[in-house]
Amino acid sequence: MMSQFDKKRDALLDEIRDILANAEELFDDQKQSGEAELKKLKDTLNSRIGRAKEQFSNLQQDAVAGAKQVAKQTDAIVQDNPYKAIGIAGVIGLLLGVLISKK
Template structure:
């Protein structure tokens, strides 16, 4: 089975973390809204959902931390490359600029 982390872009991972935070927030709101219901099954369900939410928050924090770490590592690698190969970096930037200019001028 392929590694999901390697298949998702950084933007996709950020969007996923953001979406999961919204889901967790809505689930917490639902738990608060049903707090007055005294049914034993509902209490058990609220307890299980609460535990799942706590676990999800921990995993989200871990995923967000890993995402930040990977972003920082990519930035360091880019910085190192530019410092070690300044003319190559200028060349790459010039080519990208020319391509963008050509694309924009066609419109």
């Protein structure tokens, strides 16, 4: 099941692929098209780039909000169970130390 973040990321990637296709069309048609058609293609391309920037901004805001939520949840868990958190951190440190010392 795709998360909302994954759906937005895929939509943004699709939009970027479409923009690149339009850019290729613009360069291919540059020699053959009239100035009016070229301006229309440029305007379309600029509009789609603007939408992609907006989608990227929304995706970035969602990622930051998700990271903040995870940090708050982690903080709450550590506040509620400080000794468990210290124990888990100690075990992880010990395991990493053993793994590093073997190399």
